[in-house]
Amino acid sequence: MDIPNTMASIEPVKLTLDSKFKFKCHKGVKCFTKCCRGINIILTPYDIIRLKNRLKLSSEEFLAIYTEPQLLEKTDLPIITLKLLDDDSSDSKEKLCPFVRKDGCIIYEDRPTTCRYYPLGVASLSHKEGADDEGFYFFVHEAHCLGFEEDKEWTVREWRKDQGVDIHDEINASWTDLVVRKRSFPKNVMLTEQSKKMFFLVSYNIDKFKQFIFETSFLDRYKIDSETVEKIKEDEIARLEFGIKWLKSLLFKDASEDQFEINKKPEGKV
Numbered sequence: 512m513d514i515p516n517t518m519a520s521i522e523p524v525k526l527t528l529d530s531k532f533k534f535k536c537h538k539g540v541k542c543f544t545k546c547c548r549g550i551n552i553i554l555t556p557y558d559i560i561r562l563k564n565r566l567k568l569s570s571e572e573f574l575a576i577y578t579e580p581q582l583l584e585k586t587d588l589p590i591i592t593l594k595l596l597d598d599d600s601s602d603s604k605e606k607l608c609p610f611v612r613k614d615g616c617i618i619y620e621d622r623p624t625t626c627r628y629y630p631l632g633v634a635s636l637s638h639k640e641g642a643d644d645e646g647f648y649f650f651v652h653e654a655h656c657l658g659f660e661e662d663k664e665w666t667v668r669e670w671r672k673d674q675g676v677d678i679h680d681e682i683n684a685s686w687t688d689l690v691v692r693k694r695s696f697p698k699n700v701m702l703t704e705q706s707k708k709m710f711f712l713v714s715y716n717i718d719k720f721k722q723f724i725f726e727t728s729f730l731d732r733y734k735i736d737s738e739t740v741e742k743i744k745e746d747e748i749a750r751l752e753f754g755i756k757w758l759k760s761l762l763f764k765d766a767s768e769d770q771f772e773i774n775k776k777p778e779g780k781v
């Protein structure tokens with residue numbers, strides 16, 4: 512499928528991996544960094560791991576300094592967005608990403624998934640209608656973005672690979688699946704406050720989740736093999752994947768997650 516090369520003529524359209532579009536972003540464009548203002552950037556679990564490591568912060572510190580919580584539309588799941596800052600250097604009322612400077616993004620190599628996709632959006636992250644079926648991509652319609660006037664052609668598949676977002680998606684896949692599954696629940700099926708806290712802990716606070724595993728009765732309660740225990744101690748990605756499996760076993764009573772066979776329930780412990 513070919514996509515017209517001007518934003519004005521583009522109707523909202525579901526893009527597939529093979530959809531084509533023309534686009535190039537570089538320091539020479541007149542709109543350079545305009546897309547880093549007035550934006551809503553939902554952070555995925557892997558985004559937070561990359562960013563907190565880049566900034567040499569704990570996940571708890573990163574959450575406190577750079578993010579704000581929201582509730583994900585059509586679910587009662589908490590999500591995290593990047594906290595924007597007032598722009599004291601101009602009269603603009605638009606808030607700024609904390610990582611943007613005149614010459615670009617200071618954390619570019621570790622920029623979040625949403626920034627990598629731009630000027631595309633991904634339905635599963637943006638909770639668009641229909642995302643529960645197969646997932647799809649769409650153009651983020653922003654008139655100030657002049658990258659569409661450039662003459663470089665991509666397929667969505669090529670863009671994802673070029674921007675390294677395919678790796679982000681792969682690591683976040685199980686988490687995204689959990690969110691999409693929860694969204695398909697009837698509205699009256701609500702999570703308990705404890706379940707929401709656990710979702711937040713595993714998804715966004717990977718250092719505190721480590722403490723939860725190793726400094727509470729968690730490992731007494733579940734039969735977890737020693738190889739997994741060693742792996743999740745140091746490897747944050749493995750810990751995240753383990754945590755999502757555990758969440759699925761809790762939230763969906765997922766029979767396939769038999770790793771979480773209950774060992775024993777210590778008196779008075781959750």
Ligand code: SF4
Nearest residue numbers: 536542544546656658
């Ligand atoms: S607005 Fe578009 S072209 Fe301009 S810097 Fe942002 S992504 Fe690049």
Ligand code: SF4
Nearest residue numbers: 547608610611616626
């Ligand atoms: S993280 Fe970087 S690319 Fe993303 S909005 Fe902020 S400055 Fe722009």
